[in-house]
Amino acid sequence: MPRLDLGNPYDYYVQVLIDTGLYSTYTEVVKDALRQHMDSHTESKRIALFHAAIAEGEADIQAGRVAPYSPALIDRLTAEVLEGE
Numbered sequence: 440m441p442r443l444d445l446g447n448p449y450d451y452y453v454q455v456l457i458d459t460g461l462y463s464t465y466t467e468v469v470k471d472a473l474r475q476h477m478d479s480h481t482e483s484k485r486i487a488l489f490h491a492a493i494a495e496g497e498a499d500i501q502a503g504r505v506a507p508y509s510p511a512l513i514d515r516l517t518a519e520v521l522e523g524e
Contacts, residue, residue: 443469 443465445453453468462468499505506512 453465456462456468457465462471
């Protein structure tokens with residue numbers, strides 16, 4: 440397995456994490472950092488999708504593609520979703 444050389448200040452920081460007992464090995468530090476990055480990236484994508492959905496809804500409102508709320512509307516939309524499953 441190749442040795443990962445991050446250089447300073449990163450190598451020093453990793454060593455401090457190991458010396459303080461937070462991690463046992465260099466590999467543990469790198470794996471945890473990658474896991475956190477992947478989780479953060481996933482969350483960023485979810486937020487971007489959420490913002491896109493809001494923008495799409497706002498565009499629909501501006502274009503007049505809306506229907507007034509009613510219990511019948513909710514029943515119809517629910518039925519459409521359930522049919523699509």
